Amino acid sequence: MTDRPVAVRMQGITKRYPRVIANQRASLQVAEGEVHAIVGENGAGKSTLMKILYGLVAPDEGEIEVLGRRLHHHSPNDAIRAGIGMVFQHFMLVPPLTVAENIVLGTEPSTGPFFRRSTAVRSVREISEEFGLPIDPEARVEDCSVGLQQRVEILKVLLRGARVIVLDEPTAVLTPQEVDELISVLRRLASQGKTILLITHKLREVMAAPDRVTIMRQGETVETLETAKTTPAEIAHKMIGRELDTPPRPATHAPGETILEVRGLEALSDRGTPALRGVDLTVRKGEIVGVAGIEGNGQSELVECIARLRPTVAGTIRRRAELAHIPEDRHKRAVVLDFSLEENAILGLQNRFSGLLSMRFGSMRKHIEEIFLTCDVRPPDRTLSMRQLSGGNQQKIVVGRELSRRAGLLLACHPTRGLDVGASEFVLRSLLAERSRGAGVLFVSAELPELMSISDRVAVMFGGRIVGEVDPTQVDERRLGLMMAGHA
Numbered sequence: 001m002t003d004r005p006v007a008v009r010m011q012g013i014t015k016r017y018p019r020v021i022a023n024q025r026a027s028l029q030v031a032e033g034e035v036h037a038i039v040g041e042n043g044a045g046k047s048t049l050m051k052i053l054y055g056l057v058a059p060d061e062g063e064i065e066v067l068g069r070r071l072h073h074h075s076p077n078d079a080i081r082a083g084i085g086m087v088f089q090h091f092m093l094v095p096p097l098t099v100a101e102n103i104v105l106g107t108e109p110s111t112g113p114f115f116r117r118s119t120a121v122r123s124v125r126e127i128s129e130e131f132g133l134p135i136d137p138e139a140r141v142e143d144c145s146v147g148l149q150q151r152v153e154i155l156k157v158l159l160r161g162a163r164v165i166v167l168d169e170p171t172a173v174l175t176p177q178e179v180d181e182l183i184s185v186l187r188r189l190a191s192q193g194k195t196i197l198l199i200t201h202k203l204r205e206v207m208a209a210p211d212r213v214t215i216m217r218q219g220e221t222v223e224t225l226e227t228a229k230t231t232p233a234e235i236a237h238k239m240i241g242r243e244l245d246t247p248p249r250p251a252t253h254a255p256g257e258t259i260l261e262v263r264g265l266e267a268l269s270d271r272g273t274p275a276l277r278g279v280d281l282t283v284r285k286g287e288i289v290g291v292a293g294i295e296g297n298g299q300s301e302l303v304e305c306i307a308r309l310r311p312t313v314a315g316t317i318r319r320r321a322e323l324a325h326i327p328e329d330r331h332k333r334a335v336v337l338d339f340s341l342e343e344n345a346i347l348g349l350q351n352r353f354s355g356l357l358s359m360r361f362g363s364m365r366k367h368i369e370e371i372f373l374t375c376d377v378r379p380p381d382r383t384l385s386m387r388q389l390s391g392g393n394q395q396k397i398v399v400g401r402e403l404s405r406r407a408g409l410l411l412a413c414h415p416t417r418g419l420d421v422g423a424s425e426f427v428l429r430s431l432l433a434e435r436s437r438g439a440g441v442l443f444v445s446a447e448l449p450e451l452m453s454i455s456d457r458v459a460v461m462f463g464g465r466i467v468g469e470v471d472p473t474q475v476d477e478r479r480l481g482l483m484m485a486g487h488a
Contacts (some may be wrong), residue, residue, distance in 0.1 A: 004031040006065070007164055007195040008053065013062035015048055019381055020388055022048040023059070024219040030164075030212075032067075035186050035196040037206045037227075040216035041239055041420040042392025043378045046199050049216070050166050053197075054086045055079040066164060085157025089169040091149050095142035100124045102141055103156045127159050132188055145485075146295055147178035154185070165189070166197045171205060172417060175294055176448060176481040183209045201420050203232040204449075215239055240422035247428040247454055249473075250435060255456070256285030258320070259409050259440045260306065265315035267301050275301040277464040278315070283409065283440040285321075288431060290455030290472070291444040294484050298464040299444045300328050303413045306442070309333070321408025321440065326399055328413040328444070334398045335386050342382040345371050345401055371400035375426065391418045403430050410434050413444045428454055448477045462486045 008030040015023040023045045030036045038046045051057040053064065055074040064071045066082050074082070093102050100120045109119040124137040133151050141149060150170060157165055167186075171179045186196050186209050198210060206213050207227055215222040215238045222238055237243060260283040269275040276298050283289045293299045304310035306317055307325050327333035335344050345368045346353065353364040365382075372380045375396040377389075386394055395418055402410070412431060416424040431441050432454055445451050451458055452472040459469045460483040468483050 004033060005068075006030070007032040007034070007067055008197070009063075009065040010049065010053065011063045013049060013052060013064075014060050015045075015052060015057060016060050017388060019384060020379060021219050023052070023062075025062075026216065026219060026221045028214055028221065029224075030195055030197060032163075032195055033190050033193050034212065035190045035198065035210040037198045037200055037210040037213040038216065039200065039203075039206060039213055039235065039239060039420075040222075041378075042396070042418070042423055043218075043390040044216040044239075044420075045219040046216055047168065047390070048219075050086070050168065050197065050199060053079070054084055054166060080160055080162070083161060083163035084166065085160060085162030085164070086166040087150070087153045087157060087168065087170060089172055091153055093141050093149060093152060095140070097141060098137065099135055099139050099141060099144070099152055100137035102152055103137075103159055105156075107160065123159065124155065127155060131155075131158060131192065133185060145178075147174055147181065150174070150178075150182065151185075154189075163193070164195045164197065166199070168199045169201070169418070170198070171200070171202060172446065174446070175484050176477045177485065179205065201418075201424070203235055203421060206235060207232060217241075236421050239420060242422075247425060247432060250288065250432055250454060250456065253286065255287035255440075256438065258282050258284050260320070260442065261316075261318040262302075262306065263316045265302070265305060265317065266313040267305050267310055268313060269301060275464050276305065276312075276315075279461075279464070279466055281442075281459060281466065283442050285408070285440050286435055286438050287456045288435050288441040288443050288454055290451035290458040291442065291461060292446075292448060292451055292458055292480055292484055293461035295446065297461045297484075299461050300413070301464075302461070303328070303411050303442070303444060307411055319409060322405070323409050323411065324402040324405040324407035325411045326402050326413060326415045327411075328417075330391075330394055330398050335394060337387040338385055340382060341372075341377070341384050341386060341389070341397060342368055344386050345382075345397055347401065349401065349405070367404065371397065371404060375400040376423065392420060392423060395419055396423060399427055399430070403434070406437075406439075408439055410439055410441045411444075412441060414446065415443075416445065416447060416450060424450070448480055452477070452480070460484055 010028040013023050013026045026049055040046050052059050055076045055078055058073055069082055103124050104120045109116040121137040128135050133155055135151055190196055210227050212224055212226050214224045262279055262281040265276050265279040267276040291299050301310055305312050353360045377393050377396050399415055415427050434441050455472050457469055458472050459466045
């Protein structure tokens with residue numbers, strides 16, 4: 001531990017839910033001016049621990065001290081007053097408002113009932129200059145890139161005086177260039193005395209940004225390591241209890257007949273604006289076609305159109321195979337949160353287990369147990385509601401269910417989002433297995449190393465169009481990142 005003052009001390013933190021222990025006497029100690037990563041498998045208790053720190057969840061036991069001050073059963077407002085800010089994975093911004101309006105929302109400068117817009121703009125300019133985070137205060141958030149929207153979230157907590165900043169999976173939707181830029185921002189904030197807590201599953205970022213990393217497993221704190229004295233392999237081993245294997249590069253082979261053909265596809269976004277602008281795409285049997293792009297450039301709408309979940313304006317979609325679908329938004333498209341795990345594991349498969357007059361419960365339970373065992377769902381209590389699981393374990397059930405269909409065409413939209421390194425490895429190997437048995441896979445991901453490691457070819461989307469298709473063995477991440485940003 002550095003000789004710098006302690007910014008955050010959490011000791012003996014325990015949080016119990018019915019039949020689930022999220023945190024079991026977990027501890028954490030972070031120095032002022034430190035970038036500190038928190039890693040662990042899905043359901044390890046990382047997010048719960050940070051929600052407890054921010055006051056979103058009350059612990060059953062334990063002590064919390066922030067910047068020398070004890071916190072007791074505090075709320076988010078108390079946390080903000082204590083100097084804690086949190087940037088969530090899903091941004092909490094109002095797209096039609098300007099950058100300045102979003103940053104001051106809730107603390108608007110005013111004279112009587114009148115909003116002092118010029119004062120808000122000036123305050124945002126001053127704080128962006130102070131911390132070296134340039135942004136146009138008068139730009140509309142809906143016109144900003146994802147990376148700039150994240151900058152708005154960071155400036156929002158800085159304006160409220162945050163000295164401890166928690167970021168939950170902050171790079172999930174960023175290009176490689178934006179990831180590098182964010183890491184530079186975090187290091188700069190730390191050099192200015194801010195304390196950064198980073199929840200992430202990405203070992204590359206753990207090694208690039210933080211000074212130290214705390215590893216959690218099954219709700220407990222396993223160990224805290226200095227990143228300069230460890231390796232990704234050691235961190236992964238302590239997280240999942242075994243060596244991490246890189247999925248093998250798929251062997252080159254001649255794919256079969258075309259099972260998905262998209263021609264001239266046009267569609268609208270939820271706001272009624274053009275989302276797809278003449279997309280052409282094919283997927284053949286026995287191949288994985290990757291789709292890369294920054295969030296909001298049409299990938300989601302493309303998958304939804306293929307799955308018949310969104311109407312098209314023009315163009316054609318021809319499918320010549322049964323479809324399985326791992327959707328981007330599991331809560332909206334894939335699960336019923338108040339149903340049991342057992343019920344969610346057979347959603348859409350009920351006919352497979354129905355007899356003449358009743359359900360074949362024996363084969364159904366065997367099927368569910370195979371999903372739980374193969375996908376390592378934790379806890380494996382079939383009677384729990386889906387709402388009681390961590391996001392990563394919810395995703396495991398969705399992935400296991402859709403893979404069990406053994407369909408001819410698999411739409412896998414961000415299938416590893418929110419998954420730990422071990423679970424992500426399992427998903428990638430499963431997609432390769434689908435390819436090997438002759439299925440076609442359309443694989444949408446913001447994780448370029450994943451796309452490049454298992455895809456036969458990668459289509460890059462920008463502005464609702466496919467701006468290029470590349471052989472992943474012939475390009476690097478930087479080139480793909482530039483294409484994703486519109487530099488074809």
